[in-house]
Amino acid sequence: MASLRDLGLSEYEARAYRSLLQTGPTTAKELSRASDVPMGRIYDVLNSIEQYNLVRSQTASRPKKYVAVEPSTALDRLLADKKRELEERADQYESIVDDLSDELVATDPVDEQFWTAAIGPADTFELIGERLAAADDSIVMVAADPTPQIDVRTVGEEVLDHLESALDRGVSVDVLMNRSLVDELPQSVGRRYRRTLQSRSDFAVRTSERVTGSFNLIDSIEVCIQVPNPLSTGEIFGTIDLKDAEFAGEVYDEFRPLWREAKPLEL
Template sequence: MSAGKADFTDIIEKLGLIGFSEHEARIYVALVQVGPATAYELGKQAKLAVPNTYNVMRSLTEKGAATQVSGQPARYIAVHPGQFLEAMANRTTRICEELTEKMSSLTSEENDDYVEMLSTPDAIDKRIMATIEDAESQILLKATSPLPSRIHKALQAAAKRGVEILFVYYGEKPKLRETGKVRLWPHEGNGANIGPDFFLLSVDFKRAVVREPSGLNGAYSENRSFVYLAGVFLRHELYLAEIMTKFEAEIEDAFGPALFKLRESYGMLSVDDDIRRFVDSRVKRRSVQNVD
C-alpha cells in the first residue's frame, strides 16, 4: 500500500535528517513503493527528470539503500527499510563512539578562561542539569524550595551515586532524605528570605552556576576565581545557618532578627517591607516566649 501524501512528506523530511538529499529520499520512497523498477519508472513515480534519477540510483546503491537486480535495462529493489536503517544506525553509532574517543584528546582538560553568559531559561536549565549530573564528589546549593522536579530528581540521583549534597534553602524543606552525605539548612537557620532570590550552585570545586531571580539570565564558569567566589559564598551560608541554628537567641539579642541591625549598620541590604515584617514577627514571638 502506498503512503499517503502527509506521510510521504514526513518520511522525506526525516530521511533528510539522516543525510539523504531530497531527490534521494523521494526516489528511495518510490523504490520502496513500486520496486523492482527501472530508473525511468522511478523518475516518473517520484516526478524527477530521468537523468537525475540515474545519478540518484548510483548514490542510493553506494549508501546500501538499493540493489541492482537485472542488467538491460537496469532494475533496482530497495533494501528493506528496517534492515537498511538498522545498519545505518549501527554504523553511525560506531563512528560517533570513535570520534568521541579520538576527539576527547583534542579538548582542554580545563575551560577556565571564560564565563558563559546564559540568556534563556532553557539554556540555564540545561546547564544546571548538566552540572549536577557531572558531579562526582560534592554539590553546594542555595535555592528556593520546592525545586523543579527535574532538578530534584537530578539531586536524588547524585545522592544515590554517593555525591555529598549541602543545601541551604528558602521555603519548604526539600524532600531529600538527610544522611551523612545529604545535609539541609533553612537559610540563616530560620528560612528568612533576605534579598534577591538567586539560585547558586557549586560542584566539585570545579564549576559553578548562578541564576538571577527573574530566571532569565545566568552564568556558568569553570574559571577558578568565579568558582572560588561561589564556593566561599555558599560555605559562609552553611556556616551562618549552622551557627544560627545553635545560637539563634543570643545572636538575635545582639544583632536583631534576620541580623537587621548589622544589615542596616553596614548598608549592605536595605530593610524592605518583607524583611521588616519578618523582624516584627520574630520580635513578637520572642516576647511571647519570654512571657511564658
C-alpha cells in the same frame, strides 16, 4: 515534508527508487526515461541503491532488469543504516572527548574575584548545573521554596544527576533545604535518594524552617546565589555566580549554625 533524502538518498537515487515503485520490473534505459535520471548516471544510481538493498536485479535477463524492494522493507533498511551511522559517530565523538579530556588541562585558578550572571529560570539552572559539574572538593547546596516557574520533577532529577557525578569524583555534598521543599519533591526523587545517596558518608541532607534563600557554595571559593524577581513574588529573576574566597568564607560562616540546628532528612 519528509523526503527520502532525509534518510540519506541523493536526489537521483530517490527519483530512481520512486519510479521503480511505479514501473515494476524494468531496465536501466526505461528507468532513466521514467525517472528523468540522465542515462549517463543511471547505472551508478542503480548500483548505489542496490548497495542500500532497496532494489533487486535480474542478472539473467538481457538487458538486466531491476525491481524495487517493498517500501516498508526499504524504509526499515534505510532507518537501520542511519541508526548505525549515528552510533558510529557517537562512538567517534566519545573517543574525541576522551582524548581531549586528557589533553585540555585548565591552569590553577587565579586567586582573584570574578563574577558572572544568568537571567531567567532556564539560564539560571544551566549556570548552576555548569558550576556543580566544575566542583572538585565540596558542594554546599541551600534550597528554599520552589517557584511556579520550576518543573520540580525535571530539575530535581537533573540536580541529583549532578550531585551523583560530583560524589563519584570524590566531592563531598551537603544539602540544606526548607522542609516545605521536601514535600514538593516527586516520589521518584525520594526513591533515588534512598537507594543511591542516603547511605553515602560524603553526602548529607538536612532540613530547616529558617531557610529562606537559595544558593550553592562550590569548593569554598565560589557562590551561586539565586536572585528573586523584585516585581513578582516567588519568581526567579536570575543567578549571580561570584568567585571570591573571602565572600565564600563569610557565606559559609552564616551557613554553619543553620546546618548545626537543622534536622537530618527522613523520608
